[in-house]
Amino acid sequence: MSCLHYCDATLYIENVNLMQVAQQFGTPSYVYSRAMLEKNWKAFDQAFQFIPHCICYAVKANSNIAILHLLAQLQSGFDIVSLGELERVIAAGGDPQKTVFSGVGKREDEIEEAIKKNIYCFNIESTSELERLAKIAHRLNKKVKVMLRINPNVNPQTHSHISTGLKENKFGIHVSEIVSLSRQLVSHTSLQFIGIGCHIGSQITTLAPFLEAIDCLLDIYQQLQRSGITLQYINIGGGLGITYHQERPPEIIEYAQTLQQKLSSYPVKLILEPGRAIIGNAGVLLTRVEYLKSTPHKQFAIVDAGMNDFLRPSLYDAWQAILPVTVRQEAKKIYDIVGPVCESADFLGKDRELAIQEGDLLAVDSAGAYGFSMSSNYNSRGRPAEILIDGDQIRLIRRRETIQETFALENIIKG
Numbered sequence: 001m002s003c004l005h006y007c008d009a010t011l012y013i014e015n016v017n018l019m020q021v022a023q024q025f026g027t028p029s030y031v032y033s034r035a036m037l038e039k040n041w042k043a044f045d046q047a048f049q050f051i052p053h054c055i056c057y058a059v060k061a062n063s064n065i066a067i068l069h070l071l072a073q074l075q076s077g078f079d080i081v082s083l084g085e086l087e088r089v090i091a092a093g094g095d096p097q098k099t100v101f102s103g104v105g106k107r108e109d110e111i112e113e114a115i116k117k118n119i120y121c122f123n124i125e126s127t128s129e130l131e132r133l134a135k136i137a138h139r140l141n142k143k144v145k146v147m148l149r150i151n152p153n154v155n156p157q158t159h160s161h162i163s164t165g166l167k168e169n170k171f172g173i174h175v176s177e178i179v180s181l182s183r184q185l186v187s188h189t190s191l192q193f194i195g196i197g198c199h200i201g202s203q204i205t206t207l208a209p210f211l212e213a214i215d216c217l218l219d220i221y222q223q224l225q226r227s228g229i230t231l232q233y234i235n236i237g238g239g240l241g242i243t244y245h246q247e248r249p250p251e252i253i254e255y256a257q258t259l260q261q262k263l264s265s266y267p268v269k270l271i272l273e274p275g276r277a278i279i280g281n282a283g284v285l286l287t288r289v290e291y292l293k294s295t296p297h298k299q300f301a302i303v304d305a306g307m308n309d310f311l312r313p314s315l316y317d318a319w320q321a322i323l324p325v326t327v328r329q330e331a332k333k334i335y336d337i338v339g340p341v342c343e344s345a346d347f348l349g350k351d352r353e354l355a356i357q358e359g360d361l362l363a364v365d366s367a368g369a370y371g372f373s374m375s376s377n378y379n380s381r382g383r384p385a386e387i388l389i390d391g392d393q394i395r396l397i398r399r400r401e402t403i404q405e406t407f408a409l410e411n412i413i414k415g
């Protein structure tokens with residue numbers, strides 16, 4: 001489901017006409033719906049109400065502090081992968097005690113700061129990382145909670161760039177190493193072994209891979225229990241897909257019921273790390289058509305948002321709906337919707353049937369997740385503004401970056 005709807009042939013988010021947003025704040029801009037964001041988070045929380053759980057929103061999906069603040073107000077936890085993300089959570093009023101730290105490459109200073117800031121636990125992905133954590137915790141005289149991230153060798157049947165639970169991926173610890181690593185873990189007095197988890201990939205549209213993954217985790221849970229280690233947490237990660245085109249991902253409730261059945265006889269708390277399923281369909285990218293260009297082969301709509309603003313189509317060949325903000329009663333033509341960046345990979349959509357004119361506004365649907373958070377300054381373009389719609393209110397939650405800001409950190413070496 002999208003947060004967009006038409007009223008009198010004009011596109012709206014909640015009670016706000018997107019033309020008005022463009023007039024007030026310009027384009028390209030990301031525009032989010034508060035109601036949709038909150039609805040998605042609550043749907044997760046409700047669906048899992050029958051098992052002890054904690055929803056740790058994956059900050060990387062969209063890390064704007066206004067978005068994080070709304071989630072913190074709902075009592076959400078957070079899944080972070082850098083010190084930067086932790087600082088954002090704290091700035092947004094999020095609770096470090098509900099924050100889990102994932103990722104394969106945590107630096108020493110990041111681990112130290114995260115311990116000092118009292119995060120809930122570390123998701124550990126290798127022997128070396130475990131040893132580094134133990135050493136730092138010991139030096140700081142702290143007892144630190146640890147979960148081990150397993151690589152269950154499951155195919156999530158998604159794009160290869162966002163598959164993370166296959167044995168050839170850099171993520172997680174191989175199943176055969178878990179028992180010995182667990183012994184190593186419990187021998188460290190500075191560490192407390194509380195759980196195991198996995199994150200097998202993103203934009204997963206069937207339940208089967210999740211089932212395979214949870215079976216693997218429960219198998220390890222039992223194995224560890226037999227060797228005298230009882231864990232309190234199972235972390236299934238994120239990954240639940242959304243509908244961009246014709247995908248039919250499982251409903252949140254279906255996903256929850258399936259996991260609940262699997263976990264019913266285990267006295268554990270479930271940690272979830274959804275990102276896309278919370279913010280994906282709660283945001284759009286608003287862009288303006290600069291030029292219509294026809295060649296003997298193709299027609300292009302050149303818009304003011306490029307791959308630096310929105311990378312998903314270029315990086316994953318992702319298909320996302322592109323809708324006209326104002327519907328024209330004219331004949332449609334087939335366009336490639338492309339940006340101004342000097343790369344042929346710079347496109348938002350190909351072969352789209354639209355009735356548009358130069359100056360028209362378009363909305364790229366379901367761009368709330370991995371949209372702004374993956375944007376860059378490539379081609380020295382300032383990053384877009386971000387706007388939150390709340391009923392009939394329009395709030396600027398990040399102003400457009402100025403050109404001066406894109407090179408403000410650079411120095412000319414004189415002489």
Ligand code: LLP
Pocket residue numbers: 058060061079102103162199201202203237238239240273274275276277312316369370374
């Ligand atoms: N937990 C961990 C450890 C992760 O690495 C991720 C995402 C998540 C949770 C959240 O996954 P989600 O529920 O959002 O699928 N840029 C890509 C997606 C990369 C996902 C990376 N990890 C895209 O635009 O499709």
